[in-house]
Amino acid sequence: MDGMGRGMTGMIAVLSLALSACAQPAAPTAVPASPQPSSATVQGAPATTLAGTTPAATTRSGEAASDPANPFAFTVEVSLSPAAAKRLATAKETIMVAAFYYGVPKPGLPDSVADEMGQVHLGNQDIELQGAGSAVFDGHVVEHKPLAYVQGDPQVNINVFSGRHSSEDNLLDCDFFEDAIQLAHAKSIAIHCGLIGE
Secondary structure, three states: OOHHHHHHHHHHHHHHHHHHHHHOOOOOOOOOOOOOOOOOOOOOOOOOOOOOOOOOOEOOOOOEOOOOOOOOOEEEEEEEOHHHHHHHHHHOOOEEEEEEEEEEEOOOOOHHHOOOOOOEEEEEEEEEEOOOEEEEEOOOOOOOHHHHHEEEEEEEEEEEEEOOOOOOOOOEEEOOEEEEHHHHHHOOEEEEEEEOOO
C-alpha cells in the first residue's frame, strides 16, 4: 500500500472512532436533591420549649397556686345547698369570694394611718368562681409597709356573694369569716351558701 492509501486508512479509523463516541449516551448530569426543611421551618410543627419548663399551675379560680410559705396565703372552700346550686346553674351565675386584709392601728399613730373604719388597710382581693369549689388567695395583695402600723395580728374579713351577672341583687346567704390571717393560713376556711330566704 502506498503512502496515500495508508493516509486514507488512518483518516477512516479516526472518523470511525469519532462517530462511535457520538453514538454513546451522555452521562446524566447530577442534580442536587432539594434540601428537606428543618423541624424549625416545617409549617404546623409544634413550637419547641426550653427543657424542663412547664406551664404555670393554676387553680379553678385562675389564681396562681398559693405558696404555703407565704403567711398571708389561705384557701376558702365554698359549698352550696342543692337549691342554691340549681339556681346559680340555671341563671349561669357565678360566686364572688372577697377578702379584705386589715389591722388594728398601734396607739399614738397619726389619724391619717387609719381609714374611715379606724383600721389600717392592708389590701383586698376578689376571686370569682364558676360554682362551688376552692378560692385560693396567694397573699400577693398584702401591703407590707403598713404592717409596721398594726398592733397584734393582721386580720382578714371574707364575704361570699353571687356575681350579680343575672341579677342586680345578691342571691346567696353565706357564712362569714373574720379573724387573724394566721388562722386562715393554718386551715382552709369552709363557707356554706344557700339561697336568700331558703
